[in-house]
Amino acid sequence: MASTAEVVLSIKDSFLALPTKTGDRALEEVEKNISSLRQVLSGDGEAGANQEQVLQIALEICKEGVLSLFVQNLPSLGWGVRKDLVICWCILLGQKVDENYCCVKYIEDHVELLDFLVVCYKKSDLALNCGIMVRECIKHPTLAKYILESNSFELFFEYVELPNFDIASDALNTFKFFERYTRILTSANYVTRRQSVKFLSEFLLEPSNSKIMKRYIQEVRFLNIMIGLLKDSSKNIKICAFHVFKVFVANPNKPRGIIEALRDNRKELLKLLHNLPASKGEDEFDEERDLIIQQIEKL
Secondary structure, three states, X not given: OOOHHHHHHHHHHHHHOOOOOOHHHHHXXXXXXXXXXXXXHHOOXXXXXXXXXXXXXXHHHHHOOHHHHHHHOHHHOOHHHHHHHHHHXXXXXXXXXXXXXXXXXXXXXXXXXXXXXXXXXXOOOOHHHHHHHHHHHOOOHHHHHHHHHOHHHHHHHHHOOOOOHHHHHHHHHHHHHHHOHHHHOOOOOHHHHHHHHHHHHHHHOOHHHXXXXXXXXXXXXXXXXXXXXHOOOOHHHHHHHHHHHHHHHHOOOOOHHHHHHHHHOHHHHHHHHHOOOOOOOOHHHHHHHHHHHHHHHOO
């Protein structure tokens, strides 16, 4: 029986041989290896997977850089082997060794793989496979944060409008996954709330993210979350929430729903803003707050 290292090396060698061997023969070798890997990782139907073996394979795959080969060669593979590879990808990313997800750490160190997967949405035969792989990645905060901050994220705004229904629907599912980020803004955990609203305010106010910010401030549900955070007991959370809230108010093209929500909460909002903690030495903050108060008073 082959060792874990031998199994992984066999997979690696078959991928590396793709550019050199005769097409069909090389692809058959890859297909056979990925099919075997899927069986090892997920079990053969009668018996479950050997978890210790799965962890060893995950570590070896990271060590040998096989995850990169999976992604880079995705366009060369047939439908069946891509399906098996996606199953393997999802299982591998869930493997935890000593409190660390080893494959997630590998992708953190090779973020170009995420960009490649997002760009592959443009190819109709790869889009659905890439969608599953991307959504598996963004279950992990560090990878989700990378995509949110990368130029690749803006591509989702194009993908959801593609004429191909399957691709547009899959892209929309991925886009909606990011919307779940808003749930952690109302977490019971103080550190989680503080870090998430801090990141959101910094992210939305980046000039390069203006397109995303404009879309975000169209939504009443996001405005209501910020109003809720203005009531938080933490000074830091209140100030971070204000920096997002002010964009809703300052928007010269506010949708009717946003105007109505601000008007309905006018009295409470004025009280919250007047009671915002003073910012020592931050005249700019105080000026912005006063300007936002004036705009709400005019509603």
